[in-house]
Amino acid sequence: MNDAAIKAFVALIPVCALFTGATIIFVRRRSMSLFLQLVGTAGLVAVILTHVFEGLRVFPRMGWGSQHSVGHYLDLLSAILAVTLFSLGYLIHAVNACVEKKKSERA
DSSP: OOHHHHHHHHHHHHHHHHHHHHHHHHHHSOOHHHHHHHHHHHHHHHHHHHHHHHHHTOSGGGOTTSTTSHHHHHHHHHHHHHHHHHHHHHHHHHHHHHHHHHHHHHO
16 A cells, blocks of 8 residues: 555545534534535545545546546545535534524523
């Protein structure tokens, strides 16, 4: 196993923990913001898995690591989706929590 695969497996641990946490919170309190966070963390898992596959040389026809290949665009799209959706979901969740806190203080 090469260094890239080892680094990807190490990165997989916190990303899976984040995905598990997002899943548990979404199941307990279903909301659109938590769904966006869940989909965002799924995108992070996809990013890490593409790096694992690249390091292990799984599916070599996808051209992992080369520009303008299917693997490169899958990784890029997953990263953009993950950062955008997770950040948006977190922002919406934080704003809603702040608004609810102000409402409860007024009452």
